[in-house]
Amino acid sequence: MLLSGQAVWAASQVAVTNVRTWPAPDHTRVVFDIDGPVEHTLFVLKNPERVVIDLRHTRLRTKLGRPAKSDRLLRRMRAAQRRGGTLRVVLDLKSGVRPKSFVLKPNKAYGHRLVVDLQARERRDAAPAPTITRAVPATARGERDIVIAIDAGHGGEDPGATGHRGVREKVVTLAIARALKGLLRNERGMRPVMVRSGDYYVGLRKRMEIARRNRADLFVSIHADAFRDPRVTGTSVYVLSRNGASSEAARWLAKQENAADLVGGVSLDDKDELLASVLLDLSQTATLSASAEAAARVLRALRRTGSAHKRHVERAAFVVLKSPDIPSMLVETGFITNRGEERRLSDPRHQRAIARAILEGVRGYFRRNAPPGTLFAARNHVIARGETLAGIAGRYKVSVGRLRKVNSINGATLRAGTLLRIPAARDG
Secondary structure, eight states: OHHHHHHHHHHHSEEEEEEEEEEOSSEEEEEEEESSOOOEEEEEETTTTEEEEEETTEEEOSOOOOOOTTOSSEEEEEEEEOGGGOEEEEEEESSOEEEEEEEEOOOSSOOEEEEEEEEEOOOTTSOOOOOSOOOOOBOTTSOBOEEEEEEEOOBTTBOOOBOTTOOBHHHHHHHHHHHHHHHHHTSTTEEEEESOOSSSOOOHHHHHHHHHHTTOSEEEEEEEEOOSSTTOOOBEEEEEOHHHHHHHHHHHHHTTTOTTOEETTEEOTTSOHHHHHHHHHHHHHHHHHHHHHHHHHHHHHHGGGSOBSOSSOEEEOOGGGOOTTSOEEEEEEEETTSHHHHHHHTOHHHHHHHHHHHHHHHHHHHHHSOOTTBGGGSSEEEOOTTOOHHHHHHHHTOOHHHHHHHHTOOSSOOOTTOEEEOOOGGGO
């Protein structure tokens, strides 16, 4: 009977079958894969800093492994079996954290999970973080670059959609985002900002916050579509729906007393409800219009990389599109559930082609709608195939020497598609 009772007790235990860590710049996520629901407690110990997780009626059936060297918070993980069937896991830390834990039910990708988020904690003796947004570097003439926030969808514990061959959306979106970043770095007058630079998850509203903190002029979220019918193909581009804008307006107005919440640079904290509502509506209307125009240009360019799922820009209430003051679009680069598109989406050449199409649409939009004070707003010229520097200089009645100096041109070769800044005629 005693042996039988022990067998029943062992069978009733939950097993930890795998442990994964996802380090990000400001937090680390630790995920315990378990084969059933689990009860747990969590607490923090100091000197040295560590987080302790007790899992009741649980046993460890895997190795904990070592955190990545790039992990800024987690030093190592260790575990021990305690009396009564409790598994104690200790996370040794490199610095203080604010931990948070929760359990997740099974989904298509994973079974039961216990998730522990370790959020970096500010030092008490450190100066308080400023609430102002980050300044955008300007040139010697006071002109700044246009800032493009590139958001690679999903990441970390959230793989997104998965194709028949096992290609994961989070991998595809990051690869395209990195390709777009490289192209933008070589584009005079533009500067890329990566919302997610590695395989980790960023909360949807935090993605918006990162764009706002970097004073982005445009937010581009990159995804790959999925559908139950594997025959469906094509790219799509979304902007925020009116319903989505209205719900976000209500959310912002409900917290207008927070002086850090800005709409187009105007604080709502000292405005009455009616004026705040009018200001927000004006900001959102302009932003939605700009989003739609930019998205239409990107969609036209994407059609040349393959078929379009819809021939017009679509509207939806995606959270990442809800910034009232930043034009935003979500690009579905193809259906990863279609075997042909899954293969293309995992091909670096096709990924670069998609990135070039997004750049083409973005560049075309800002040529016509350059923000004041940017290099794009200055008089400029896009070099066409076969053009010469002498011919361009003659067209704008400036000297070749001045044209070379302003654009830092040393050689004789001109690359088609390059944006030239044209100095004023009196400067030539």
